[in-house]
Amino acid sequence: MGFFDNIMLGLDEAITGLFGQWNLYTSAIFTIFAGFLAYQIAARQDPDTHPLLLARQAQASPVRHEGESPVYRSQAAPHGMPLNTGLSVKDPGASKWARGRDGDLRDVWRQAVAGVQEDGPSKGATGRILTVLGTENVTEYPLDDITRQINLIGQHILDQGGNRVAIYLPNSVELIVTLFACAFYNMTAVILPFDQPDDAVISMLRRSAADTVVTAPGSFPFDIVVKNYPSLRQLIWVVDEGSKHMDWNEVPQGTGGSVNVSTWQDIVNDSPVDAGKDLPPIEGQKEPRDVTIFWQSKPGTAEEMVRFTSANIMSAIAALLFSVPTSQRMGPSDLFLPADSLANTHTLVLTLGALYSNASVAFNSVAVQANDLAIATRGIAPTIIVATPAALLKTHQESGGSLTSLVARNLHWLQTRSLTQNGVMPVAGLLSSYYDRFRPALGSKPGKLRLIFTAERIGAETPRLSSTVLSDLRALAGARIMYALTAPKVAGAVTQTNFYDYRAFDDECSHFGPPLTSTEIMLKDTDEHKNTDALSKGEIFVRGPCVAGSEAALNVAGVIRDDNTLAYV
Amino acid sequence: MEYVEKRVAQEAAKGAEATNSLFTPLNLMLLGLFVFTVYSFVKPQAPAALPKEEPAVVFKTFTPRTLLPFNGENNMPVYLAVRGRVFDVTRGRNFYGPGGPYANFAGRDASRGLACGSFDEEMLTKDLGGPLDTLADLGREELEALQGWEDRFSEKYLVVGKLVAEEKE
Numbered sequence A: 001m002g003f004f005d006n007i008m009l010g011l012d013e014a015i016t017g018l019f020g021q022w023n024l025y026t027s028a029i030f031t032i033f034a035g036f037l038a039y040q041i042a043a044r045q046d047p048d049t050h051p052l053l054l055a056r057q058a059q060a061s062p063v064r065h066e067g068e069s070p071v072y073r074s075q076a077a078p079h080g081m082p083l084n085t086g087l088s089v090k091d092p093g094a095s096k097w098a099r100g101r102d103g104d105l106r107d108v109w110r111q112a113v114a115g116v117q118e119d120g121p122s123k124g125a126t127g128r129i130l131t132v133l134g135t136e137n138v139t140e141y142p143l144d145d146i147t148r149q150i151n152l153i154g155q156h157i158l159d160q161g162g163n164r165v166a167i168y169l170p171n172s173v174e175l176i177v178t179l180f181a182c183a184f185y186n187m188t189a190v191i192l193p194f195d196q197p198d199d200a201v202i203s204m205l206r207r208s209a210a211d212t213v214v215t216a217p218g219s220f221p222f223d224i225v226v227k228n229y230p231s232l233r234q235l236i237w238v239v240d241e242g243s244k245h246m247d248w249n250e251v252p253q254g255t256g257g258s259v260n261v262s263t264w265q266d267i268v269n270d271s272p273v274d275a276g277k278d279l280p281p282i283e284g285q286k287e288p289r290d291v292t293i294f295w296q297s298k299p300g301t302a303e304e305m306v307r308f309t310s311a312n313i314m315s316a317i318a319a320l321l322f323s324v325p326t327s328q329r330m331g332p333s334d335l336f337l338p339a340d341s342l343a344n345t346h347t348l349v350l351t352l353g354a355l356y357s358n359a360s361v362a363f364n365s366v367a368v369q370a371n372d373l374a375i376a377t378r379g380i381a382p383t384i385i386v387a388t389p390a391a392l393l394k395t396h397q398e399s400g401g402s403l404t405s406l407v408a409r410n411l412h413w414l415q416t417r418s419l420t421q422n423g424v425m426p427v428a429g430l431l432s433s434y435y436d437r438f439r440p441a442l443g444s445k446p447g448k449l450r451l452i453f454t455a456e457r458i459g460a461e462t463p464r465l466s467s468t469v470l471s472d473l474r475a476l477a478g479a480r481i482m483y484a485l486t487a488p489k490v491a492g493a494v495t496q497t498n499f500y501d502y503r504a505f506d507d508e509c510s511h512f513g514p515p516l517t518s519t520e521i522m523l524k525d526t527d528e529h530k531n532t533d534a535l536s537k538g539e540i541f542v543r544g545p546c547v548a549g550s551e552a553a554l555n556v557a558g559v560i561r562d563d564n565t566l567a568y569v
Numbered sequence B: 001m002e003y004v005e006k007r008v009a010q011e012a013a014k015g016a017e018a019t020n021s022l023f024t025p026l027n028l029m030l031l032g033l034f035v036f037t038v039y040s041f042v043k044p045q046a047p048a049a050l051p052k053e054e055p056a057v058v059f060k061t062f063t064p065r066t067l068l069p070f071n072g073e074n075n076m077p078v079y080l081a082v083r084g085r086v087f088d089v090t091r092g093r094n095f096y097g098p099g100g101p102y103a104n105f106a107g108r109d110a111s112r113g114l115a116c117g118s119f120d121e122e123m124l125t126k127d128l129g130g131p132l133d134t135l136a137d138l139g140r141e142e143l144e145a146l147q148g149w150e151d152r153f154s155e156k157y158l159v160v161g162k163l164v165a166e167e168k169e
Helices: A003-019 A024-042 A051-055 A105-114 A143-159 A173-184 A198-208 A222-228 A264-269 A310-322 A345-356 A389-402 A406-420 A430-438 A467-477 B002-013 B025-042 B090-096 B111-116 B140-156
Strands: A058-060 A063-065 A072-074 A129-133 A137-141 A164-168 A188-191 A212-215 A234-237 A260-263 A291-295 A304-308 A335-338 A360-363 A384-387 A451-457 A480-486 A520-524 A537-543 A551-560 A566-568 B057-062 B079-082 B085-088 B158-163
Touching (some): A003 B025, A105 A173, A105 A345, A137 A143, A173 A360, A198 A222, A198 A304, A234 A264, A389 A467, A406 A467, A467 A480, B079 B111
Parallel strands (some): A164 A212, A212 A234, B057 B158
Antiparallel strands (some): A129 A137, A537 A551, A551 A566
């Protein structure tokens, strides 16, 4: 035998020897191995969005000024193009291809009443408006009924000479109705944050020069306001069902002689049934009026008064609606719950956006103070909520605390892995059904919730959410989360994280994503932070059609990360 | 064939001594492969990243003298000024760079030349320290031609600075 034959024989014997060791254990290991590979291949999912789309989320301008960073814009609003100015409302009968109007608040309600206009299975569908009281008591308000209230309240305030209407109410249908009434009857709405100390209320009334207040008894210091704010001419009480029988129109002796007091219920119920069924016509309507809001920063500091034009708000609504991918847009099948105060423009703008998208909207006045999402979502099964970071943090702590067993922790790890590594929102499956018991109770029907909006408020000491916490919450709630950066002078938000961005980083506070399509941001040098060719860092400036005064400094330092998202320094 | 038969007989002879232990070399190899595969599936990966973008050009204020070096020679970018705006025309180096038909404009105020449609030296302002060309003596047609050039430049090229006259001491 030659040399080659020897090698071949050796090889033959070695292989035979090796596989001669095949026994029961080998078979077992082999089966598990094959099973694992088969599972990995079968269960493989494409990421929700292309990973490289998340790797560079904003566009930098090619030229920058000395002492400034380049201007950053959303990928969807390239440089040289106008930013998103409005909703592109198409009047009935207008050409399909014509560019629509930017619209104003009146168009939001008209759209809510008219229902879905696009052809398709849901054409003509409208949303519902609900109020949640306690756990069981869910009241639905027919849209026609709300239209009637808008007309009657608007006409009433106008007849009494109202011009600047302060709204001091918790999240409620009446708040939205008054806002629309102001829009339709050419009055300026002033939305005050609810549940404030007496002197803060008086100060806000004074600064906004309000002549009319719509409020609820028990929370509004009527006597003190009348004494300290003589310009008040008109007051409308929104009375609970329970205390309807009392005579609210009676003004206590010696106080408020000049103030015209009425109740919401009287205005609505005492009018003829047929009155106020139709909204004022589009033709010949006046220019939309401003909306004034008060931005609350830290407790104890004065609220910042900001006047938003109608155009600011429309631009913000359009941009926030656009930030959700087309296939996931709000629609008639959604139930939207603002679990944050409607006095925040972020919440208000999203709520108006939900109405415009013909989603159902639920109002729950407990929501805001409780900072507890489980309480806020009792009795209904929302699909989209706006929540405060504090409430989300509380949910995270409570649910995270229940993940104690080994199995639970591993399941959570698997879910998180799917999110952060594969970029896939975990879907219901065999494994996740066991995981369901660790999910926080958000809504009466689990699994309905699909999207959570939340926002950092600059200077307001909102607790910051790290990207790990956000990722945990995505896994636990089974919903996507969009984390926005909001500022006093900007309607809606400045920047917002991408709908499909589930990445987790080692950070204290998550990044805030790229600018919306209605804003562009730029960082200016400060004493501490300088812009260089390699790094954009400095005080955040924002420009765009949704910014009151079209440009604002945010008084906070930011940095543009490698993926062109904005983060705090 | 003969060989195969011989080997089969050989193997059959020692068939009885097959082990039944978990820790045979074959099992260990298979286990090792399994563990490695699981690890490579589970191993955390950094999120996808793109290479860093080109840094943005800093907007500068030029005087005719400081603009002069930006004529495309010695690997410099090609800039030219039109009515006080400095355009980066490096992408059009074949036209505006050294040896191109418009090379005279590189690093200079090209307003008058573009307006008059002439690429000659005398179209350029000679006194670099002097005031900028006001173009006051140009006719309507020439100004229109200049506007056309400016619009085309704004579409195609970046404005990277502005041109001002040198300050008199």
